[in-house]
Amino acid sequence: MIAYDTYKYRTNIQNSMTDNLRERIAGEIALSNDPGKTMRKWREEFSVSQNELATAMGISPSVISDYESGRRMSPGVGVVRKMVDSLMEIDKGRGYPTASKFKAVNDDCIIAMAEFEHSIPSDAFVKMISGTILNPDTSGRTIYGYTIVNSVKAIMSLSSADYLKIYGWSTERALIFTDVFFGRSPMVAIRAHPLTPAMVVYLKPENVDPLAVKLAKLEGMPLVSTNMELNELITKLRELKEGK
Numbered sequence: 001m002i003a004y005d006t007y008k009y010r011t012n013i014q015n016s017m018t019d020n021l022r023e024r025i026a027g028e029i030a031l032s033n034d035p036g037k038t039m040r041k042w043r044e045e046f047s048v049s050q051n052e053l054a055t056a057m058g059i060s061p062s063v064i065s066d067y068e069s070g071r072r073m074s075p076g077v078g079v080v081r082k083m084v085d086s087l088m089e090i091d092k093g094r095g096y097p098t099a100s101k102f103k104a105v106n107d108d109c110i111i112a113m114a115e116f117e118h119s120i121p122s123d124a125f126v127k128m129i130s131g132t133i134l135n136p137d138t139s140g141r142t143i144y145g146y147t148i149v150n151s152v153k154a155i156m157s158l159s160s161a162d163y164l165k166i167y168g169w170s171t172e173r174a175l176i177f178t179d180v181f182f183g184r185s186p187m188v189a190i191r192a193h194p195l196t197p198a199m200v201v202y203l204k205p206e207n208v209d210p211l212a213v214k215l216a217k218l219e220g221m222p223l224v225s226t227n228m229e230l231n232e233l234i235t236k237l238r239e240l241k242e243g244k
Contacts, residue, residue, distance in 0.1 A: 021088070021099050022084050022085075022088065025042050025084050025087070026080050026081070026084050028042070028115070028117060029042075029075070029080050030080065032117045032118075033117070034070070034117065034118065035067070035074045035075060036067050036068045036069060036070045036072075036074075037068070037117065037118035038117050038118060039064075039067055039068055039075070039083065040068040040118070041116075041117070041118050041119055041144065042087065043064075043068075043087070044119075045098060045144065045170060045172070046087045046090065046091055046098045047098070048087060048090055050064045050065055050068075052090065053083070053086055053087070053090075056086035056087075056089060056090055057082050057083060057086045058082075067079075109149055109150045109153035109154040109166075110147060110148070110149055110150075110166060111148040111149065111150060111178065111230070111234075112146075112147070112148040112234050112237070113145070113146070113147045113148070113166075114145060114146060114237065114238070114241050115144060115145035115170065115173075115241075116143070116144055116145055116240065116241055117241070119142040119143065119144055119172075120142065120143040120144075120240065121140070121142065121143075122140025122141060122142065122143055122198065122199060122222060123140060125143045125174060125199070126140075126199075126222070126224055128236060128240060129201065129224070129226045129228055129233060129236065129237075130226055130227070130228055131201060131224040131225060131226040132224065132225050132226070133222050133223070133224055134208060134213050134216070134223045134224065134225055135213050135216050135217045135222065135223050137217070138216070138217055138220060138221060138222050138223075139220075140198070140199060140221075140222045141172060141198035141199070141221070142172060142198065143172065143173060143174055143198050143199060144170045144172040144173055144198075145170050145172070145173040145174075146173050146174045146175075146176060146237055147166045147167070147173060147174075147175055147176065148176045148177075148178065148203075148230075148233070148234070148237075149166055149175060149176065149177050149178070149186075150177075150178050150179055151177040151178060151179050151180055151185065151186050152179045154166070154177075154186075154189075167195055167197070171195045171196065171197055171198070172197075172198045173197055173198055173199075174197065174198060174199040174200070174201055174224075175190070175197045175199070175200050175201070176200075176201040176202075176203055176233070177200070177201065177202055177203065178203045178204075178230060180202045180203065180204075180205040180206065180208075181205070181206050181207065182205075182206070182207050182208065182209040182212070183202050183205055183207070183208045183209055183212035183223075184209040184211055184212050186200065186202075186212075187200065187211075187212040187215040187216055187219075187223075188215065190215075190219065191215050191218070191219060196219050196220075196221060197221065198221065199221055199222045199223075199224060200216060200221060200222070200223050200224070201223075201224045201225070201226060202223070202224070202225045202226070203226060203228070203230060203233065204226070204227050204228075204229075205225055208223075208225060
């Protein structure tokens with residue numbers, strides 16, 4: 001009975017997790033100004049090829065390509081549902097590696113968080129926030145979202161497990177830390193966890209410890225500094241999310 005109850009509990013958790021993600025993906029595609037790009041974003045987030053998704057959906061790979069490139073009209077409800085269901089089934093077969101990354105967030109240390117409708121090149125993101133790359137020899141990854149975190153509150157209020165909440169719906173995001181004095185603690189915390197963001201940004205840091213730069217380099221991620229005001233940064237990120 002205990003084993004059955006444990007299995008049932010885990011199944012309920014998985015169902016809740018995937019149901020929330022299904023709604024998230026379908027909603028983003030439906031509300032997107034460019035549904036094809038949003039479809040491609042989520043397919044790539046799940047590390048699924050066009051051929052693999054097409055096989056799961058029972059359609060030709062060229063249909064997936066046409067939707068993503070904009071050659072075919074916006075997908076209907078049926079297509080979106082079949083795509084989302086297929087991504088979930090593929091992820092389930094792999095042990096939920098993608099769905100398990102998604103966390104609900106409700107913490108005082110998180111100032112702002114959002115996902116982009118489509119990917120943003122790292123260099124374009126750095127330019128948008130008027131940033132300076134502190135380890136310029138590090139190649140950047142694609143940005144799919146951002147989280148602005150008060151570093152002091154994060155250190156004081158988040159446990160080791162709770163720290164993963166700042167990754168929101170995707171790890172391919174920029175983690176932006178405010179109230180940075182030396183920048184060592186955020187990088188040490190990131191270094192201690194298995195999930196790695198696409199970029200770390202320090203907002204108006206007082207100083208940046210060389211160790212923080214070294215740790216970012218070891219993780220293979222750009223470490224960026226910007227002197228932009230917090231309110232201006234939030235406005236720019238919101239505009240970027242809305243495609244303005």
